[in-house]
Amino acid sequence: IYKLNSSFEDNILEKNLILGEAYALRAYLHFDMLRLFAPSKKADDQKTYIPYYDKKKSTYEPHLTVDQILEKVKIDLLKAKDLVAAFDTLDAQHKSGLLTYLRIEGGVKQQTYSPDDLFYAYRGYRMNYYAILATLARVYSWSGELDKAYAAAMEVINSKYGANYFSFTGASSFNSNRKLYSELIFVLSKKTLVEDYEIYIPSGSNNDSDTFIIDLYQIGWSRGETADARFTRFLSTYSYNYYSAKYTHQEGSSIGEDIVPMIRLSEMYFIASEYLYKNAKTSEAIQMLVDVRFNRGILNNSSFTSSIRDESSFETALISEVQKDLLGEGQAFFWYKKFDKNISYNSTNFVLPTPDNENIF
Template structure:
């Protein structure tokens, strides 16, 4: 317990004192800031919230390890012979190597640090009246709501990493759920109870951010693909723009769908996924907020729409991402080469997603264009290179499709799966009951390869990983080891 408490206290100190978190906080000359000074002005709350998003975008977390790094290696996305650093051992699920342990330990520490920062922000903002903020109660609710959503999001991924899936053991106790600052002893929760705490936080967050995102939707660009990821000059100010890189109202609904699906609550998972489609997708009767990339966008130029940002509900952001990715590649572009790119398109030669793969004539392998940057003078395209996709529109279709499949409603299961395929001009293919799971996984590979979500898909279903003609039975290695010095409850 002492080790956990130490890291959480350290997290709060780092929130106030570390310049490594970026220039989002103006520290005092002595490099020490008291709680009273930080939160003495409304801007301190804005800076603190931005700081948490920055923390999550660092390489130890979603900037690498929880996107194209650690979890993508675990999902067998890459040719293991082309990996470097500790990743070859990760690809064999050898968690005993010192470098691998350190990588995993840092994920644990940083995520609990971020949770502590969320709890500190929630604790401080609850002491303030709405009149303290320029937009009044709407702004207070927005900031607190996002902090609750972030706390839920981080806890959820901790559970997905460091505890068996509910399908394996929903009643086991593995992790504590922290909701207070300063930190107190929190017992480990049963997985089912832990997931309910995640859901409770998301439901609270949803209601708190709804007022802002409904009242100012047009002005903050929630319904504009361009404005959702590009800071714009509006009367509200930049803090309220770029809602796509913040846990906005529609993203929280999408996150609820993901969490319910992982928990095995398909009724609520389908309901939340349908809510997103019916309210935020024009072709489904909602607003034109989310859409699949058009054919012209996917073929107009090399790498210009590699993230399909018009379908992203929530992404983190790092303007150094392309450079950091390049650091992990050799001169002939061999590191992080894909394991089996062309296999995904054997039966779908017209699928436009194949344009994301770039053939390397020296190695005979493919690399993804997804994480690279390219020269362009189109301002709308540039932010695309810096995005770290977390939640996509396509996942909502996949959730509904899988729920319909499990309800033996194959007509609708096929229909919702085909809607994604149609968006990318893949063939219309009838999928029978015996072939369905294979097709669903194949579709998700095309969408999420190297984004980190595939590992969690295999884990949720508790199935072997198949890629490049190989079958890997991961078994209990789906669960990462909790750092030894932390597991002392």
């Protein structure tokens, strides 16, 4: 990062873009390490857990508390947001790059766009302005600053350029777009993702203990589910075992097969919903969850809404929607941890043990 201060002297916009993305990635990575190797705010014991590397050529940094790490993460993200904003939000050409057909597809489907420099293309695979905002929403939600989490999440939800940058996928596209990538704010790419996933799909040659089998009861589904497209369209079965079809071959189009979802639009609804419920805006909070469910084909939500009677049942309902909507994306664990919900038949330890080589100093 420090070398950029003397680079790109003739193009401050490009310099700030790269610098901002670097700050954002540093924060993103440290935040995920914090969520894995330290307790949640609800269980915080004020001990030190992980270091934060923000000095050049550093080989050692002291372990910090949860609050200290969160402050450093927020500082980096706020700095990143200001640096990247000028590129992504100020002129029509760059703003259009955040639309799905450019952000994710790179103009391939429309065949109307061929970027002069691929470095500026595919903003969905980079820490774009809204990816930084969405990460801030995550961080504020984790730290208990629900008002700030709500503000960041709503800026993503309300983002528009003629139409929403990020919009819920229509049912007509479900079969050919299992990633629902019009909803993805930030993604990574893995070219061998489908092949790597195949070895975990239940089959005659795979042992059940090594496969990704879904516990329908735990998530809140039954075999007779017919309304929820997340069940009827995005799961597959083998010998009565259900597994996610999200990372299998796409039907009718290869676009998106390499995509690893990192932040999805529905997560912003979940974050906003928590703030609303815990600030006595119950109907608005539930409506946020209903909006997600409606866009998954669930038209009758009366039994769902009546099941939410207090904060505990709200958290249970919210987690159930997280499990269904972010299935296979690695985020449900962090919601269990945030709410300190026991989701196993045995007691759950949410803090991963620190690797031995991190304790050599």
